[in-house]
Amino acid sequence: MSSHPGPDKEEDFDAWFGEAARKILRDAYFVTRNPKLAEDIAQEATLKFFKAWGNEEMRGKILTQPGYVRTTIYHCYLDHVRVPSRTSQREVELDVARHDKSSTEIDRDLRLAVLALGDMERDMIVLHYYHDLTIREAGSQLGLSPSQAYRLHDSALAQLAGLLDEGKA
Amino acid sequence: MGVEKRLLEDARSFANEVTSLDEEGFISRTRAALGLPPKDSDTVTESENEETPGGPAAPSGQPRQGHQISDLFVKHN
Numbered sequence: 672m673s674s675h676p677g678p679d680k681e682e683d684f685d686a687w688f689g690e691a692a693r694k695i696l697r698d699a700y701f702v703t704r705n706p707k708l709a710e711d712i713a714q715e716a717t718l719k720f721f722k723a724w725g726n727e728e729m730r731g732k733i734l735t736q737p738g739y740v741r742t743t744i745y746h747c748y749l750d751h752v753r754v755p756s757r758t759s760q761r762e763v764e765l766d767v768a769r770h771d772k773s774s775t776e777i778d779r780d781l782r783l784a785v786l787a788l789g790d791m792e793r794d795m796i797v798l799h800y801y802h803d804l805t806i807r808e809a810g811s812q813l814g815l816s817p818s819q820a821y822r823l824h825d826s827a828l829a830q831l832a833g834l835l836d837e838g839k840a
Numbered sequence: 841m842g843v844e845k846r847l848l849e850d851a852r853s854f855a856n857e858v859t860s861l862d863e864e865g866f867i868s869r870t871r872a873a874l875g876l877p878p879k880d881s882d883t884v885t886e887s888e889n890e891e892t893p894g895g896p897a898a899p900s901g902q903p904r905q906g907h908q909i910s911d912l913f914v915k916h917n
Contacts, residue, residue, distance in 0.1 A: 692867045800851040
């Protein structure tokens with residue numbers, strides 16, 4: 672993979688970034704709930720997209736798969752909080768708390784449970800509840816038929832409830 | 841409280857919080873850090889920089905202190 676897209680592709684990247692930047696920052700804020708950390712994570716993810724832009728296949732994924740962009744942002748966050756050995760849910764939680772002492776009312780357990788879902792389930796929850804898309808619209812973005820979208824939504828809620836119950840135990 | 845209700849409440853809170861993000865500042869700083877040419881909308885005044893949630897003001901056209909994207913290039917290569 673090239674480390675720089677090259678001058679001919681830079682303009683394309685610039686145009687894409689102009690469209691996607693706010694969404695990238697908001698997705699980063701979704702996981703961090705900390706404006707400073709969100710900007711760091713968003714910048715790190717943007718660098719990855721910039722470096723990948725010269726590769727046609729990667730550029731195609733960035734342009735056509737919003738889920739890929741979101742997953743990259745979430746992975747940047749997890750990389751940020753990951754300790755060398757392994758990251759536990761508790762470690763992630765502690766990091767969030769460390770970075771976000773002022774926002775005690777934030778439902779951190781819920782946010783961490785959403786991040787622990789599979790990619791499709793997580794994207795359905797994020798798109799429907801946090802990006803204000805209908806279940807059908809969210810499903811369409813994920814390449815699903817309406818009936819598949821409703822099933823995914825129900826399954827994601829059930830998994831989320833399970834994760835939150837586990838957290839209480 | 842049910843999961844769906846928690847999601848709806850958290851999403852409402854999220855929608856309020858994101859309005860305070862310095863999106864223009866982020867775009868400007870990130871474009872500068874990547875070496876992309878500045879645009880008219882990238883001009884950030886000193887007073888605006890002081891208001892950014894990302895910490896101390898950075899010189900115009902520079903990433904925030906402590907987070908240099910060029911360093912990441914070196915690290916990842």
